[in-house]
Amino acid sequence: MDALAGLLEGPRARGAFMIRACFEPPWSLRIEDRAPLTVMLMIRGESWITPDRGEPVLLRAGDLAIARGPDPYTCADDPATPPIAVILPGQECTYPDGRSMRGHMDLGVRTWGQRLDGSMVMLIGTYPVQGEVSGRLLDALPPVLTLTSDVWECPLTPLLMEEIVRDEPGQEVVLDRLLDLLVIAALRAWFSRPEAEAPAWYRALADPVVGRVLRLVQDDPAHPWTVASLATKAGVSRAALARRFSELVGEPPMTYLTGWRLALAADRLRDTGDTLEAIARQVGYGSAFALSSAFKRVYGVSPQEHRTRAARPAVGVAF
Template sequence: MDALSGLIDGTRAQSALLNRAILEPPWSLRIADGAPLALATAQRGYAWIVPDDAPPALLNEGDIAVIRGSDHYTVAHQPELTPQLIVHSSGRYTTLAGVDVTDELRTSTRTCGEGSADATVIMSGTYEVSGEVSARLLSALPRVLIVPGQETCRAAMNLLAAELSTDAPGQQVVLDRMLDVALAATLRAWFDRPDAQTPGWYRAQSDPVVGEALRLIHDDPSQPWTVASLADKVGASRATFARRFTGLVGEPPMAYLTGWRIAVAGDLLRTSDATIEAIARQVGYANAFALSVAFKRVRGVSPSRHRSSHLTA
């Protein structure tokens, strides 16, 4: 599994909230759902995405936007417009005064609003992502990224839009998987753009030496990898491999390996009831003590404290 696949695999949609909004200009929505990651497209018309901490970004018809971070932001017909409605985490709409108007706006299970041929149509989906692996992907993204409508991305969003228009059994599972496909296609298209500030691990995937080493690390962190063993696996000398890996990824092989192991361990501590000893062996540490030392050095807390903090959250 390549590095991007490994990170996206940790960011799967589960009962994702998908919605289509039909809006007559001039319109403005305050997005207060607190979702760590959102995907949106303008099916008709255009929209401005206006974060409080970043410049407005124009979403043209067919474009796809990924919005990172749980901070509130505005989506509007024009960036200077004052929001008329607030969108909450449950998909409910309220006025600025707090009056719930969802039922008045809802025209079908996942569609709000109706309008003329000039109305803007925005389709969006949100991810309630959490965990260490997901955080590694989110940290590589800007606050808002926009990918112009391309064949693969547009096809994925068109399939999602078609499914959103029906109300068939098992629909939520289908929508979740379609949203995953759309997100993966959009991120890959964005990372491949010449002007994108892509992280080192993504650029390194195309390197025959370092890319293979990244796949080995992601596929099997339980192996007792060393610089020498990784270099041997990819057919390079130890010195050449270490220099090449550091230059492309931005950190030495063992530092990257440790980061990945701790991320995987953090998610296992949060989502499974396996013992710390079992998790330690699963991510390449000899025993619970070795994992505890590494985990506390990287995260500042012990594995048991990390687990208990999520259980009480």
């Protein structure tokens, strides 16, 4: 697994929310849905994205923004325009005074807003649930990142525009995969930019010693690694590895390994039907009991509780 593949492995949409928004100024939407990740692709017109903590960002046609939750933000024709709607968890939509807007702005299949010929058209894709490995990805992102059309060109825009308004069997799966591809393409472009602030462990992959250790751990988490065995593989002493690893990554090698193993276990609990015993072996724990104890200590819930919560269906859209 190369470094970027490991970082981007997180986006795996399941019944993700996707919609085409069409508005005519003045308009403003207050987003309080607490979604971990939302992608906004401008098709026509302009939009300001204003996080509660940070400066407003202007999007023009062809630009893309990714908002990292759960902090709220506002999308508007102008930062000064007051909201006409509030988007809450489960994509419930209300007027600013709390009254439901259910169905009041429906414009057709996965299309919402004021008018189909509005001067602003934006495609929006939202991941409603955060996976544990993708937590490392979210930690690597700013509250709002943008890619302008002069630094990248989205190859998926025509296909997304065509597929988002289709209403055919299996359409949600098609849109889920397209959203994943859009996010991965955008993040790959973002991490190649000089302004991207990658996490410490990602930057440390460039180090000849620590980078080798990180790749060993990421590629084979089930191996019974010790600081001594990792140091031998890296060709340095235990003390040198421990010191250099902590300096570059921000935590000791075994602490990083534990976090990586538990993150992988959390993903497998959510995404597979494997037994806890099987998952324990896959991520480097000697027994289901050992994994369960470590998991509860770090996440505050048992593996079974985590699996049950992840299996709960998402709240329905209430536009």
